[in-house]
Amino acid sequence: MRVIAGKARRLQLKTPKGMDTRPTTDRIKETLFNMIQDELDGIHFLDLFSGSGGIGIEALSRGAEKACFVEKNSEAVSIIRENLAFTHLANQAEVMNCTALSAVAMLQGKELFQVAFMDPPYGKGLELELLRSSAFYQILGDRALVIVEADLNTSLPENEIEGFRILKEKVYKTNKHIFLEKY
Numbered sequence: 001m002r003v004i005a006g007k008a009r010r011l012q013l014k015t016p017k018g019m020d021t022r023p024t025t026d027r028i029k030e031t032l033f034n035m036i037q038d039e040l041d042g043i044h045f046l047d048l049f050s051g052s053g054g055i056g057i058e059a060l061s062r063g064a065e066k067a068c069f070v071e072k073n074s075e076a077v078s079i080i081r082e083n084l085a086f087t088h089l090a091n092q093a094e095v096m097n098c099t100a101l102s103a104v105a106m107l108q109g110k111e112l113f114q115v116a117f118m119d120p121p122y123g124k125g126l127e128l129e130l131l132r133s134s135a136f137y138q139i140l141g142d143r144a145l146v147i148v149e150a151d152l153n154t155s156l157p158e159n160e161i162e163g164f165r166i167l168k169e170k171v172y173k174t175n176k177h178i179f180l181e182k183y
Contacts, residue, residue: 001013001026004061006060006062014083016051016075016076023051024055024119029054032147032170036115039115042063044115045115046139048118048119048130049071050069051119053080055119056068056117060089060092061087064092065092066093067089068096070096070098072097072100077095109138113139114140114144116146117146118149119149122150122151127148128156132162142182143183145179145181147178147180151176152171152176165180166178166179167181
């Protein structure tokens, strides 16, 4: 896995061993960032269920001012920190070793994120739990973009996620990205 573009372009990133994380492939990451490139300049980016930190690092490399990485797996948190040091982006990052719900509660009242990305474990409904959380809603800026990486069977009924509208879905062979906007 590597950084696709920007100031850390071509740098290889470490990934945690085992099957606890599913790094987003370079091809899917490139497609995603081509779609959101215009949203990144100078923003605060939230990377939930960060794994190796590849998504948040890509956002920083492409112009985000700051990124917050949230990951509960301690080994993965160590890898995120190593990757941030290796890419020289650590001074623009905050790394939180806790659950996503705990993190959004702790972030309340501290800052607003303009883009949030989440890649929770598939099939557990964690994306819905976060989207229904008032703490998550409150840490997002006006018209914030939320991107959910999910398996192909995941659906987010708009009547169950008050305050968000689905903008589009981008379907790949094995998973998809659901783009939502806070309103």
